[in-house]
Amino acid sequence: MYEPIRAKSVHSTVDGPNPDFPHRSREEELDIQLAGHLAALLAVTDELRATRPSADLDTAAERLTEQVGRLRGGRAPVRAPMSGRREKNAAALHRRAHALAGRALVVAASRADTAAAILAAERMDAHTAALEPRELASR
Numbered sequence: 236m237y238e239p240i241r242a243k244s245v246h247s248t249v250d251g252p253n254p255d256f257p258h259r260s261r262e263e264e265l266d267i268q269l270a271g272h273l274a275a276l277l278a279v280t281d282e283l284r285a286t287r288p289s290a291d292l293d294t295a296a297e298r299l300t301e302q303v304g305r306l307r308g309g310r311a312p313v314r315a316p317m318s319g320r321r322e323k324n325a326a327a328l329h330r331r332a333h334a335l336a337g338r339a340l341v342v343a344a345s346r347a348d349t350a351a352a353i354l355a356a357e358r359m360d361a362h363t364a365a366l367e368p369r370e371l372a373s374r
Contacts, residue, residue, distance in 0.1 A: 265346040270306035272339035273299055274350065277312055279332040286325055295358060300350050326366060333362040349369060 259267075277299040284292045303312040336358040343352035 269342040274312045276335040329362045329365045
């Protein structure tokens, strides 16, 4: 009723993994993902620095740059120049940065990267504090 398959399957190999196809370990994939989240957080931090400069944001940007460079094997992240930026809503930027720091924290925890997890948690706290109303902060 059915004709037997005469050719090898293109979906799986009997001989094992194909050496022509690049394979990465779970740790390498998590490193790439974590570096991406931290680089995105750095971009938002740079946007915040352009709208409202502060020493805390400068320090955070330096630390984020170090972590991204470490995860990318010493290659520093590409950063946009801060001059000529248009004004953005600082609260929206803080919310975006908080979300990115949360994603970075989850990935850092899953790969047991203590330094990146601490940095992500500190940035989450800083962006949460920046979003709190001024009345609560003065109590």
